[in-house]
Amino acid sequence: MSDLHAQTVPYVRDTMLPEQSPPAAQSGAVRWLRENLFSSWFNAALTLLGVAVIYFFIAHYFPWFRHGVWNAASLQECRAIIAEKWGPEASGACWAVIRERWNQIIFGFYPTELYWRPILTFVLLFVAMAPVLYTQLPRVLLWGTVAYPLVAMWLLWGGSIWPVVMIAFGFMLGGVILRIVSRWSALGALVAAIVVPVLFWAFLMGPIDDDLSYIAPIALRPIGSDQFGGFLLAIVIGVGGIVMSLPLGIMLALGRQSDMFLIKTLSVVFIEFIRGVPLITLLFVASTLLNYFLPPGTNFDIILRVMILVTLFSAAYIAEVIRGGLAALPRGQYEAADALGLEYWRAQRLIILPQALKISIPGIVSTFIGMFKDTTLVTFVGLYDPLKSIPDAIRNNFEWKGIYWEPFIFVGVIFFVLNFAMSRYSMYLERRLQRDHH
Amino acid sequence: MANPERLAGAPEANVSTEEAIRIENMNKWYGSFHVLRDIDLTVHRGERIVVAGPSGSGKSTMIRCINRLEEHQSGKIVVDGTELTNDLKNIDKVRSEVGMVFQHFNLFPHLTILENCTLAPIWVRKVPKREAEETAMHFLEKVKIPDQAHKYPGMLSGGQQQRVAIARSLCMKPRIMLFDEPTSALDPEMIKEVLDTMIELAEEGMTMLCVTHEMGFAQAVANRVIFMADGQIVEQNNPHDFFHNPQSERTKQFLSQILGH
Numbered sequence: 001m002s003d004l005h006a007q008t009v010p011y012v013r014d015t016m017l018p019e020q021s022p023p024a025a026q027s028g029a030v031r032w033l034r035e036n037l038f039s040s041w042f043n044a045a046l047t048l049l050g051v052a053v054i055y056f057f058i059a060h061y062f063p064w065f066r067h068g069v070w071n072a073a074s075l076q077e078c079r080a081i082i083a084e085k086w087g088p089e090a091s092g093a094c095w096a097v098i099r100e101r102w103n104q105i106i107f108g109f110y111p112t113e114l115y116w117r118p119i120l121t122f123v124l125l126f127v128a129m130a131p132v133l134y135t136q137l138p139r140v141l142l143w144g145t146v147a148y149p150l151v152a153m154w155l156l157w158g159g160s161i162w163p164v165v166m167i168a169f170g171f172m173l174g175g176v177i178l179r180i181v182s183r184w185s186a187l188g189a190l191v192a193a194i195v196v197p198v199l200f201w202a203f204l205m206g207p208i209d210d211d212l213s214y215i216a217p218i219a220l221r222p223i224g225s226d227q228f229g230g231f232l233l234a235i236v237i238g239v240g241g242i243v244m245s246l247p248l249g250i251m252l253a254l255g256r257q258s259d260m261f262l263i264k265t266l267s268v269v270f271i272e273f274i275r276g277v278p279l280i281t282l283l284f285v286a287s288t289l290l291n292y293f294l295p296p297g298t299n300f301d302i303i304l305r306v307m308i309l310v311t312l313f314s315a316a317y318i319a320e321v322i323r324g325g326l327a328a329l330p331r332g333q334y335e336a337a338d339a340l341g342l343e344y345w346r347a348q349r350l351i352i353l354p355q356a357l358k359i360s361i362p363g364i365v366s367t368f369i370g371m372f373k374d375t376t377l378v379t380f381v382g383l384y385d386p387l388k389s390i391p392d393a394i395r396n397n398f399e400w401k402g403i404y405w406e407p408f409i410f411v412g413v414i415f416f417v418l419n420f421a422m423s424r425y426s427m428y429l430e431r432r433l434q435r436d437h438h
Numbered sequence: 439m440a441n442p443e444r445l446a447g448a449p450e451a452n453v454s455t456e457e458a459i460r461i462e463n464m465n466k467w468y469g470s471f472h473v474l475r476d477i478d479l480t481v482h483r484g485e486r487i488v489v490a491g492p493s494g495s496g497k498s499t500m501i502r503c504i505n506r507l508e509e510h511q512s513g514k515i516v517v518d519g520t521e522l523t524n525d526l527k528n529i530d531k532v533r534s535e536v537g538m539v540f541q542h543f544n545l546f547p548h549l550t551i552l553e554n555c556t557l558a559p560i561w562v563r564k565v566p567k568r569e570a571e572e573t574a575m576h577f578l579e580k581v582k583i584p585d586q587a588h589k590y591p592g593m594l595s596g597g598q599q600q601r602v603a604i605a606r607s608l609c610m611k612p613r614i615m616l617f618d619e620p621t622s623a624l625d626p627e628m629i630k631e632v633l634d635t636m637i638e639l640a641e642e643g644m645t646m647l648c649v650t651h652e653m654g655f656a657q658a659v660a661n662r663v664i665f666m667a668d669g670q671i672v673e674q675n676n677p678h679d680f681f682h683n684p685q686s687e688r689t690k691q692f693l694s695q696i697l698g699h
Contacts, residue, residue: 093533333546340607340610435591
């Protein structure tokens with residue numbers, strides 16, 4: 001019995017209760033099983049059913065993996081080894097094809113002795129991404145990130161270094177002009193910063209390039225786009241598309257929210273048109289139609305064309321994802337930025353976008369993952385994607401005619417690893433940007 | 439509630455004759471709904487005005503017109519000698535001179551308290567970062583939360599957040615402060631700490647326009663109370679006469695409802 005009689009005696013606590021630690025977590029495997037798998041008859045039935053399904057799949061497919069052969073010169077040899085070892089009825093994986101041809105799945109038809117170039121490019125990709133992905137690193141490294149696309153272009157396609165240097169010089173020229181002229185007129189600076197480099201590239205680049213190549217012929221062996229293939233191709237298009245589609249998507253999302261009628265309309269039309277058209281249609285545009293619009297005589301690289309169209313495609317999706325993020329921000333954020341006198345672009349850059357992009361991270365990364373997987377569709381415009389074209393090319397050899405699952409599984413595993421890494425990074429980023437708790 | 443005796447002694451002491459805000463014949467519509475009707479109001483430098491009225495009377499809309507968060511459709515608003523028109527330069531100029539505190543604080547959740555306070559001085563006023571941080575710390579001390587400077591807004595209580603919001607506005611060294619129901623979203627325990635900060639600001643002679651339901655604050659601090667209903671200014675008077683001798687029926691009805699219990 002307590003001393004406290006609520007009805008009759010007024011009550012005043014004279015000692016405040018100290019804080020106590022929570023009861024020790026109740027643990028144990030049996031308890032976990034009971035709570036999570038057998039909490040009710042229905043749940044128990046589902047658990048048993050699930051176990052049965054898993055068992056069925058493993059029992060059915062495991063032997064195929066267990067019978068796998070790694071050392072053989074052809075599919076026939078594989079089958080002979082399996083039949084000899086596991087009996088004539090047994091089926092098994094012929095991993096020998098991967099062992100023999102993995103380099104084609106990764107590098108396409110890139111010359112074997114030049115594999116160091118894509119490998120170096122891939123390693124440098126991480127060096128270039130590091131300061132963007134991990135903000136703790138010194139900001140100076142960002143210059144390497146900015147230079148990376150040109151370095152990668154030169155390493156992968158080869159040729160003389162001077163055109164690449166010229167392109168970089170054109171950008172620098174534009175930057176310097178922008179900085180100097182913007183003292184007088186922002187619009188004039190923008191126009192000059194675009195026109196002067198374009199004129200430079202159009203008229204001066206050729207002659208200067210000739211001279212420099214004559215004086216200092218620094219060049220790598222040129223590799224044509226038709227020799228690209230496999231994951232080399234998928235990653236080149238995927239990374240290019242990701243890097244270009246994010247800024248474009250942001251601009252489109254802001255454009256769609258704009259008060260200016262023309263900009264808003266153009267953004268809406270672009271987004272809705274691109275989303276309404278299958279990617280394959282755009283790839284066909286890249287491979288055939290685009291040439292009609294370009295000045296005669298220009299031979300635009302097919303990989304670059306595909307990359308541009310893939311970029312436009314995913315930018316439309318990114319724009320919608322970011323629009324969701326923008327819509328999720330309370331109006332008060334815009335009002336507070338306005339009330340402090342921040343002008344539009346500053347408010348967007350400092351207040352609105354950091355928050356909207358954070359909300360949109362899962363959607364953006366999903367779009368990137370989807371786009372990376374969609375790069376396999378380039379098979380339809382004659383490029384050697386890792387999923388169909390390369391395995392087909394392998395099957396065309398007499399030794400590997402009839403091989404089916406093994407390349408798919410290998411390619412699937414690599415795609416999974418890359419996409420899972422992207423997904424994990426996005427979760428890390430979300431956690432790191434968490435600002436509600438300590 | 440704030441202590442009604444504190445400033446009652448000399449309400450007109452530091453009011454100058456210089457105009458801070460002049461609103462003439464201002465009208466505003468939301469679609470076909472006439473929210474603000476023929477608003478005429480002159481605020482002198484150093485004046486502390488409390489705007490009261492039932493919800494939907496247009497009081498928030500009116501003060502949000504002063505820094506152009508809302509656009510007026512006819513009439514004239516002159517703030518600190520600058521007329522508010524569609525000219526963006528004028529709007530930015532007015533906004534950097536007029537501080538605003540919102541009902542829901544509207545701090546930037548992705549920035550620390552210190553960054554919240556230094557952002558606008560650095561990017562709008564072009565103050566060097568070091569100097570902006572010193573100013574920010576000065577005002578954070580003034581609102582009594584310098585020790586929270588490196589936390590994020592989400593880690594602070596509502597009252598603390600609102601005081602940060604006041605400090606953030608003050609860092610721009612504004613000549614006029616607008617308060618849009620600054621205590622309406624706060625727990626009762628936290629209202630006092632925010633009102634105390636506002637009283638301190640009033641004592642220093644800041645020109646203030648407050649939309650609030652804190653009638654104790656109005657009696658203690660305001661030198662003019664404006665009562666709005668149905669988009670119009672129904673009555674304005676000094677706080678003593680406003681509360682003890684209201685003239686219009688609408689005001690009497692309003693006062694009897696909020697002071698009646």
